[in-house]
Amino acid sequence: MAWPPPAYQPMPPLAQQRRTAYARPIRAPWWQREGVISRALAVAGVAVTLIGVVMLLVLAAQAGFFGPVPRVAVGALFSGALVAAGTRVYGKAGGRVGGIALAATGIAGGYLDVIAMTTLYGWLNPIAGYGVALGIAAGGVALAVRWRAQVLAVLVVAGAAVLAPFVTSGITVELLGFLIVLEIAALAVHLVRDWPWLHVVRTIPAVLATLIAVIGTALDSGPVSDRHETLAAAIMVAVAGLAGAILSGRRRAGDVTASLSFAASALPLLAAPIMFDRAGSVVVSGVFGVVLLVLAAMPMLPKLGAAARIPGHLVVTSALVGAFALLEACLGVTDVQTLPLALFVVAMGFLAVAGQRSSRVAAGIGAAYGGLGALTFVVRTNPGVLTYQPEAEDHLGMSTALVAVTALGVLGVAAWCARRIGLLESESDATTLSVFAGIAGLYAVTALTVSLGVATGDHNGFRAGHAIATVIWMVTATAALLFGLRRLARTPQRAKVALAAGLLVTAAALAKLFLFDLATLDGLLRAGAFLVVGVLLLVVGTRYARAFADMGARTPTA
Template identity: 60%
Template sequence: MSGWGAGAGGVPSGMSGGFVPSVPRPGGAVPPWRGGGGAVPPGVPPRWGAGGAGKTPWWQQEGMISRVLAVAGVGVTLIGVVMLLVLAAQAGFFGPVPRVVAGGVFSAALIGGGARVFGRAGGRVGGISLAATGIAGAYLDVVAVTAIYGWLHPVVGLAVALGVAAGGVGLAMRWQSQPLAVLVVAGAALLSPFVTSGLVLLAFLIVLQLTCVPVQLIRDWPFLHVVRTVPAVLATLLAIAIAAVDDPAQSRVHWLLAAAVAIAAIGVIGGLLVVRRRSGDIVAALTFALSTVPLLAAPVMFERHSATYVAAVHAAVLLTVAAMWMVPKLRELVRIPGSIAFVAAIAGSFALLEACVGVTRVQTLPIALFLVALCYLGLAGQQRSRSTAAIGAAFTLVATMVFFGTVTPEALATQRLAHERLGIATALGAVLAFAVIVVALWCARRLPGMTTGGTDESMLFVVASIAGLYAVTAAAVSIGIATGSADGFIIGHSAATILWMAAATAALFFGLRNLSRSAAVAKLALGSGLLVTAAALAKLFLFDLATLDGLVRVAAFLVVGVLLLLAGTRYARAFAEAGATNPD
């Protein structure tokens, strides 16, 4: 961490045995053993790591031992403060007033000693460690006075704690020391759970998260981003997990929701303010992402309706932040950085998924997910955004897995299972799945880096063709079942075969029309058309011939045969015309 630096007078802080400062000689000369030449005179200890012996071990590096000892001293001393405030109370030692006063006086003495030592030569490390211990101890003292002894109303106690923490980070800014701020926040956050617990603990941890936001606007201190966010997030997540299992009182659940909202709000506001000043601050964007996690987990505490409401509101807020970045005028107005918009889009998508799960049942869930995927893929194609396309693809994958769990190949091939599982919901889901396939193809062709007519595009069309055939079959059979007819299953499969062949004929006609205009487009269309034709014929002879009966089977064979004749005739004429135009 930066900020330990050199002490007053230019003397490196934290010197341990084996380090000898370079003492200037008259005329500005430096002793030869310090300048890299000459032998080391007798009585002068050699410098660690000198002589090209390789990389200096960490414990021999200048100032390292002093920093390790300082951090250890901070931790041990703060544990002693906690013992004074808590363990002494449990054992009945002293009275409440002596314990609290002793803790306050001790903390004040440490802060004063730190300020005094800091201004001396080589006193930077000691000053930082003493001041950090004193400030964190004072914070723990306020926590004890509020949570254990009840001498301060919680609101007053939180206000005093805010003042103590603000004083600590203010001193860190004045001393330009990130380690001081980190030690204050980390020490108070790590030891507060030993003083109190529950909602009071969450409140004091959120105060620490809030206090450090203004610091990040001025100083680029990435470690402070982490230590101000992680304790509040982890403690709230643990409390939410316990509440989801224990079935606590509604008031506690609402307070936990309020804590999650506060953490998320501080995260999004702090992230926006910081990254607007320093667009490359990735740590700020990551801590913003971390701050959204408790609110994403909060719905598990509620029943279905309330959980859906919480997730929907959270999704609306985050996706609004992400959407502002996509509108040029709004982006210039609010100056939302791309990293924050990306994190908001990802977190908002998770919240939207929670809302979709909450508002639907198993059979209707694919409908909601395919609709969301359709919106994302359409927006991605319009904006040419890879990240938005990736989110749309993720929703498509989840929707497909859920849809496939109901509309299995066995359900499509067996009349009994089809009548049990399929209906209007699966029909609508299949239609939306087909729409997603079409929009996904359009989106993929518009994304940067997609080469027209390449191998990747050919494979994409092959996969899309197979998925499209499955969606058409599912839609046709589901609609047939939904009509309530006894022959709905048979009629649906007959219609599916005809639709397969109709789509193949249309693809072949489109490809033949583009033979002279675009060879790449013609190749893709003709390849897809021939593939679907082969699939239609395979289904006709391998499945329909054995399953269908009566006029339905006759109609399927007649329509497919006529379409084959039309396709073959048009195919022969197109290549004959091409040969006449280019006799060579």
């Protein structure tokens, strides 16, 4: 019995699901956000109140209101009352912002009061004043650490530093001392707290004030004691910056702000040589550079580096600042003739260290010194001097020959360093570096031979130098081509680089031979240059043909 087929019933439509639109949360305007207005009002209150303290201490004294004792006493009592009120408010619910603002105002006001007692009224010896100020600033920072409030430490340091020049009536040695005290008072906090903004706030005021003092002292023909005091301030600023970077770096290796703050703190000492004569400037910049380079070299010694635990970014910063200071020393100890030599010698030292330790930072510094040396060398031995005999006889000699030899030494050390740190692994990079090195080497060789020819004192020395330079160019090209042909089967990458370099130098030698030597040389010098270059071309051409014939013979035929 067959069952009848079921009647077709269409599927009922699915109920449409209503899409619910999720509204984005509406952000409240900035003035309605929690804590924004209270913080802004608190900061404004700190600024206005501290300005009032300065007016009480300075403007009231200028106008003759009250006496020194009442002014200082009122300032001290008012500051103490603010700190006490801030401590009381901080302990209540919602009183964190107000407590921090009141305490910061009181501590900074007390600091300004001590500055006034030391500078305006002379009641405290500067050493005693620095000691009292250090205690107040350290107390403020300690309270900030206790409350875990970076903003309290920032407000204390910034408020006192910004308004201190108005109390001291300008940039004075005493002002520098009080700003340095602020910088030192905030050092210990970096052992227990990661407060990057405090690095910036404690460093920038002292740096700017000391830089202004250095420039003003250099322009002023005052006593020598002023220069020494300003130099001492610059040294203290740099030492404080370095101490902060080391303390913070040993605790937190990623604190780059500390290293940048140290770089800023080194600026006054880098500018300090302008205050002294040539010998004094060389001593200042040279000692500073050596100290920083020794610090940068510590991680290269395993035991010393493990004990010091200096982070990498501080090592780089110290190396760069030290290299700049050493450059200042080179500029001070040399003249136009010997400056390229000094730069090349320093470049070889950095490149040698870079190759030995595989340090790209040292390699970069060495390359920078080498580039500066090459620039100053080319300025003195420019193409116009090398190609015009009267100019060459006036500007070239044994000194330029010695510099040219040093330049060739830099190129040799740079090639070894590039291979050691892995810059020649890529064929394109190796080719590019070889081209630049070849051009520099040919220029140095030409300067060397022409300088030696001129140094002989013979009238034909200039021409003989150029003839020898052309021959050396072609000998170098021949050596590169023969080396490339010999390594073509074993190391084709290096062989291609050598062949490309050799062909470029060959083209350069032929261009010089026909465009310059043919018109400048005469007699046996011209004939000798053409003969030697021609023989070398025949040798290279023959060897080139044999090499590719051998390769064709070894290639299996189908």
